[in-house]
Amino acid sequence: MAAGYTKVPVRFIVFILFFYVLLQPCSSQSDVKVSASPVREIIRNRRQVCVDGTYDHEGRTCCLCAAGQYLKKDCSSSQDDRICDQCESGTYNSYPNSFKSCRPCTSCSHPNANLVVAEPCTIARDTKCRCKEGHYCTSNTGSCQICHPCTVCSTSIKEPCTATNNTVCNEPEGNKTTAIVVSVIVGLIVVVAAAVAVLLWRRKKAAQQPQAPSETTANGNPADVEMQRLIDIQPLLPQIAEQLAWKDVEHLATRSGIPGPAIQSCKLDHPGDSQEQTLQLLRRWVECQGKRAADNLVQNLRESRQIAKAEKVEEILYNKNPTA
Structure with missing residues (x-):
């Protein structure tokens, strides 16, 4: 009995010790978690002391x-x-x-500002104003101080009025027609004025030409030798133009006082054809020179040191006009 009694407590003690050792790590981890939780809470609270800066x-x-x-x-x-x-x-x-x-808070009720409250003021946000119905504001900042009344169209509306843009109206049909008519009338006036100016200039130029003395032709009849040359030089102009360049005739026209637009019109009338341009300008120059066109042509060529061309022109003139 005594021996059996002593074995039971030993086994019981060993069993208790085994479970104690087995449960010891769990208890330790639990203690760590409990002790670590307040530390993290303190750190978190310190970080969140100034949440707004x-x-x-x-x-x-x-x-x-x-x-x-x-x-x-x-x-x-x-x-x-x-x-x-x-x-x-x-x-x-x-x-x-x-x-x-x-x-x-901003007030939207300024006199003549035409504003109404879009969003009321709170302790954390200012008032937001907007234009009254039928008004607009062109502010780039989105905050309008004054709104203007929208335009009322007398014709149809092209683009309606918005909070940031005024009404865009279609133009009346009558205005377009009037504008076209006015443009045509102005154009006609300019053309007529230019034509009158050229005519007056030609008359003045002709009046300044000296009168040549009257002479007698080979058959004994009185005649104006210079007029005879003017009449005879017209058919010879194509041959004469072949001997001259555009710049030669342009120089003659400029020295004679022919307006620049009149010179350029000869070029524009025959684009790409320099020979025809030269011939047309030469004819205009001859008309302006009057009775002394043939003599003046040769003289101007010699003064410009175009000796060879002057001799060619003289040859054409005198071959056709042996009595000149």
Whole structure:
């Protein structure tokens, strides 16, 4: 009996010790988790002390007040012991700040501004205004101070009035017709004025030409030798033009006072055909020269040191006019 009694407590003790050792690590891990949780909480709380940011005051860093609040007292011993107070009605602060007061809300009821409230003011947001119906504002910032009445079209509407753009009206049909008629009339006046100016210039030029003395032809009949040359030179102009270049005749026309537009018109009438351009300008020059065209042509060529061309022209003239 005594021996059996002593074996039972030993087995019981061993069993208890085994379970104690087995459960010891779990108990240790549980203790670590419990002890670590407050540490993480403290770190998290420290990081979230200034959720809206900070500002500097007398060498200390203080937490900003939240939107909709203003700073009543700066911090003294810790970052978050500053004192903030909520904005009063009619005032706001739209972002975290260290202002000593809140800003007054914008009013949309200015005289003649034509504004109405789009969104009312809150402690964290200013009033938003918009134009009254039938008004517009062209502000690029999106914040209008004054709205203008939309234009009322007397004709059909091309683009309707919006909050940022005025009405665009279609032009009346009568205005288009009037504009065309006016353009045509102005064009005709310009053309007539140019024609009158050229005519007056030709008359003045002809009046300045000296009168040649009257002579007698070979058959004994009185005649104007210079007029005879003018009549005979006309059929010879194509041959004479072949001996001259455009620049030669242009130089003659310019020296004789023929207007630049009249010279250029000869070129425009025959684009790409320099021979025909030269011939047309030469004919115009001969008409302006009058009775002394043949003599003046040869003389001008010699004065311009175009001796060879002057001799060619003389040969054409005298072969056709042996009595000249």
